[in-house]
Amino acid sequence: MTSFALTPSLRMTYASPIEVELTRLSEALGHCPDLVARYPMRWLAIQLLEGDTLLQAEVERLGGSVASEALAASRMRLETHYGEDLDVAMVDQRYRFVHDLAAQALTRPKTPSLTMSDRVDRIVTNRWLGIPIFLGLMWVVFKLTTDVAAPFVDWIDAVLTGPVSHWITSLLSITGLSGGWLESLLIDGVIAGVGGVLVFIPVLFSLYFALAILEDSGYMARSAFVMDRLMHRLGLHGKSFLPMVVGFGCSVPAIYATRTLENERDRILTGLLVPFMSCSARLPVYVLVAAIFFPTMAGLVIFGLYLTGILVAIGLGMLLKRTLFGNELPTPFVIELPPYRLPTLRNIWHQMWERTSAFLQHAWTIILGTSMVVWLLLALPVSGEGSFADTDVDQSAFAAVSGVMTPVFAPLGFGSWETSGALLTGFVAKEVVVSTMIQVYNVPGAEEEEVGATTIGEDLLAIGGGFLSATGDALKALPSIIGINLAAEEDEQAPDGLTGAIRQGFDASSGGHGALAALAFLVFVLLYTPCMVAVAAARQEFGSRWMWVSIIGQFVIAWLAALIVFQGGRFFL
Secondary structure (H helix, E strand, O other), rough: OOOOOOOOOOOOOOOOHHHHHHHHHHHHHOOOOOHHHHHHHHHHHHHHHHOHHHHHHHHHHHHHHHHHHHHHHHHHHHHHHHHHOOOHHHHHHHHHHHHHHHHHOOOOOOOOOOOOHHHHHHHHHHOOOOHHHHHHHHHHHHHHHHHHHHHHHHHHHHHHHHHHHHHHHHHHHHHHOOOOOOHHHHHHHHHHHHHHHHHHHHHHHHHHHHHHHHHHHHHHHHHHOOOOHHOOOOOOOHHHHHHHHHHHOOOOHHHHHHHOOOHHHHHHHHHHHHHHHHOHHHHHHHHHHHHHHHHHHHHHHHHHHHHHHHHHHHHHHHHHOOOOOOOOOOOOOOOOOOOOEEEEEHHHHHHHHHHHHHHHHHHHHHHHHHHHHHHHHHOOOOOOOOOOOOOOOEEEHHHHHOOOOOOHHEEEEEEOHHHHHHHHHHHHHHHHHHHHHHHHHHHOOOOOOOOOOOOHHHHHHHHHHHHHHHHHHHHHHHHHOOOOOOOOOOOOOOHHHHHHHHHHHHHHHHHHOHHHHHHHHHHHHHOOOOOOHHHHHHHHHHOOOOOOOOHHHHHHHHHHHHHHHHHHHHOOO
C-alpha cells in the first residue's frame, strides 16, 4: 500500500512590523459585524494597508470612526518604518514568498529545451542581426510592391483607358451626349482622376499582403523589440515603434494607436514622428514618378524614400529629445512576444481586403470629389478665348490658383503650376496627387493612336488575355527580389503621352535637371504636411497647439530637405 505525505497548508507571512499591524487592524475591524459578514478580516486589513481607496470608503461607511482611526494609526506606524513605499514593500514580500515557494516545488532541467520560437528569436532579435534582417524584409516588401505588382498596374491602366473609356464613349454616343462637357467630365475627370489612382490597387494589395504575413506570423512585435535600442536614443522605447509601423499603412490609425502609450509625453512625441513614416497613400506617387524618371531602379528609389522617412524621424526625435522633451525620462519598455505561427490565408485575406476596401472608399468619396473639383477648375477659362470645358489648361482657373504657390517651390526645381496644384490637392489626400497630375498633364489635343472599333466580346477577351499576360510577367518578376532577372529587357523608347508631358514639365521647371527635380519632389511628398484626416486626428489626440506644430513643422522640414536635394545635386553635377 502506497502512502502519501500531505502538504501542510501554506500561509503567506509578512515581516514582523507588518504582521503586528495586520493583527491589530484585524482585531479593530472585527468589532464591526457588517464588515465581518462581508470580508475576511486579514484580507481586508492587507488591502487597506496597500491603499485600496474603494475598500477604505466602505470601511468608513460601515465601520465608523473606530475602524478609520485604527487604519490611520497602523499606516502611520508602518510608514514611519518603510517610508511612503509601504505598498511596494508588501508586494515585494509577496513576490519573494512566491519565488521561494516555486524554488522548493519546481525542479528545472540543467539544460532547458528551447522552443522553435526561441531558436528563431536568437537570430531575428540578435543585437547585431536584428536591424539588418528588418531592413531585408522591408526590401522584400518594396520589391513586391514595385516589380511584382507592376504588370497588374499596366493591365488595369490598359483596361481603364481602353475598354472602359470606349464603353463610356459609346454609351454617350448612343444617348446623343457625346462630344460635350459630360463626356469630358467622365473621361477627363472621373476616369483620368479616380481611374488614375485605382490602377495602383495591385501595389497596395501587394503591400498589405506582405504586412499581413509579417503581422500574422508574429514578427511585427519583434520589430518593436529590435528597434527598442534605437528608439531609446529618441527618448522613447520600442513600444512607440508599433504606431510607426502602423503608419506605413496609414497615419490616421497610427496616430490613434498612440493611445496605447501610458505617458503623455511619449504619446505626443510619437504622434509628431508618425507622419514621417511613409503611408501607403504616398506609394502611388512614388511608383508613378520613379517609373518615369528612374525606370531601372524604381524599387531602390522607393526603398530609399521609406528609409529616408525613418532617418528623418530619428534625427527629429533626437532634436526634440534635447529641446522640447528633454526634461523627462523615457518610461520602461515591456512587451510580450507571441510565439511564431504559420499565417493563415483567411487572416491574410481579411487584412488585405479590410485595408484595400478602406482605400476604395477614399476613391469613391474624397478622391472622386477632389477629381471633379479639379476638372471643374480646369474647365473654367480665366483668360484667353476658350470656353467652358474647352480651354487650354494653362489658361484655366486651376492654373491661376495653383500659380500662386509656384514661387514657393521654384527653388526646389518643381515650381510649375501643375506640380503646385497637385501638392495643394494632396493636402486632401495624398492619393489625389496622382489623380491631379494625370488630369493636369493630360493635355487635350495630344495626338492619340487611332483605335479600331471593337465589340464587347473582343474587349472582354482582351481584358482576360491581358490579365493572364500580367500574371505571367509578375511570376517572372518574383526572382528579381533576390537579384535574378527573368523578364526580357525592353528597349527604351522615347517618352510620349502622360510620361512625356510629366518629364517635359519637370525639365522645364528645373532648367534641364528633370530627374533631380523629380527626386526632390518625391522627398517633398514623403515629408510634407499629412492629409486633412490625419491632421484632424492629431488635433483630437494632442490638441490644436501640437496639430499646428505638425502642419507647419513638416512643411518646413519637407521644403528644406527638397531644397538640399535639388540645389545640392546641382552643385555636385
